Amino acid sequence: MTTGDPKAFAQTPPEHPPYLWWAGRQVPWESATVHVTQVGWTAISAVFEGIRAYWNEERQELNVFRLEEHLKRFAQSIRFMRMAQTYSPQQLTQAIRELFRANGLREDAYCQPLAYMGRSVPGYLAADDVPSEVFITTRAAPSNLGSARLLHCCVSSWVRISDNVMPPRAKAITNYQNSRYVSNEARINGYDAGIILNDQGKVAEGAYACIVIVRDGVAATPPRSAGILESITLASVLELLGEMGVPVEVRDIDRTELYVADEAFLCGTLIEIAPIGSVDRYQVGDGAMGPVTRALEERFTRVVRGQDPGRSHWLTPVHESVGVGPR
Numbered sequence: 001m002t003t004g005d006p007k008a009f010a011q012t013p014p015e016h017p018p019y020l021w022w023a024g025r026q027v028p029w030e031s032a033t034v035h036v037t038q039v040g041w042t043a044i045s046a047v048f049e050g051i052r053a054y055w056n057e058e059r060q061e062l063n064v065f066r067l068e069e070h071l072k073r074f075a076q077s078i079r080f081m082r083m084a085q086t087y088s089p090q091q092l093t094q095a096i097r098e099l100f101r102a103n104g105l106r107e108d109a110y111c112q113p114l115a116y117m118g119r120s121v122p123g124y125l126a127a128d129d130v131p132s133e134v135f136i137t138t139r140a141a142p143s144n145l146g147s148a149r150l151l152h153c154c155v156s157s158w159v160r161i162s163d164n165v166m167p168p169r170a171k172a173i174t175n176y177q178n179s180r181y182v183s184n185e186a187r188i189n190g191y192d193a194g195i196i197l198n199d200q201g202k203v204a205e206g207a208y209a210c211i212v213i214v215r216d217g218v219a220a221t222p223p224r225s226a227g228i229l230e231s232i233t234l235a236s237v238l239e240l241l242g243e244m245g246v247p248v249e250v251r252d253i254d255r256t257e258l259y260v261a262d263e264a265f266l267c268g269t270l271i272e273i274a275p276i277g278s279v280d281r282y283q284v285g286d287g288a289m290g291p292v293t294r295a296l297e298e299r300f301t302r303v304v305r306g307q308d309p310g311r312s313h314w315l316t317p318v319h320e321s322v323g324v325g326p327r
Ligand SMILES: *Cc1c(COP(=O)(O)O)cnc(C)c1O
Pocket: 050, 171, 179, 205, 206, 207, 208, 209, 210, 229, 230, 231, 232, 233, 234, 267, 268, 269, 270
């Protein structure tokens, strides 16, 4: 690596953590290997979760955000693939907490459990109740909350997968090819992110995140039946907006509503809450982060940082051994 070249530095892959969790136990990173011939077809049925944990400096605690909900959705995704559940949510909760501890993460972090067909059964076989195998990785992932960076988006020419093609509500590796087409098209054409319409021509979501618009003080987002991934961040955000007194409509959204929205933002675990500055080069609002998005982001930040006692049940502490419920 050339020192002093920030680009070269940015491209250096992050150092791997000491451990991951695989097939029921914590193993050193280096020893979790599969044969190369098992890589391709096994991925067809692979499903996963993306989960964030936020560091609370004051309490020296790492809190996993909505772990119970993520593990519930993980189980649903495994079910869609007709794989048998090998590990209970309790086992996975324990595994994730122990893995975060073993990897010594004392900063904002990300955790990804991934389930695939076990016993080397290739994913192209129709096989009922094949036991799923699971591995879990963790890594540092600084939060972007408060950065106020605006996304310039386009509406993609690609159409979102529909429920009779590839269930959009499954968090499946293969579904991501649809998302990749969207994000690649957006990037190539000079945008930060793409927004995808569903087969009805209504707004579905961003490529990897859900979308909320604000018009005349009312927040709106597409329904679960619009071909969206049922986002846990979105569900959290809608609940917080309601509490903040912002009316919320769950309804179909037209493409041209994006062009006249006062505010719009993408939300999802990885991207968190990301304000949209323009869509198809139509400026959103006055081109800065709007008041509803800003207030929501502030509230969301307090929640994930463990500074909102009313929402402590959304957080699972990694270190604290008491007070962790049935999760
Ligand atoms: C994961 C994901 C989201 C966001 O869901 P969260 O539960 O908020 O992380 C949105 N869209 C797609 C396609 C996703 O895979």
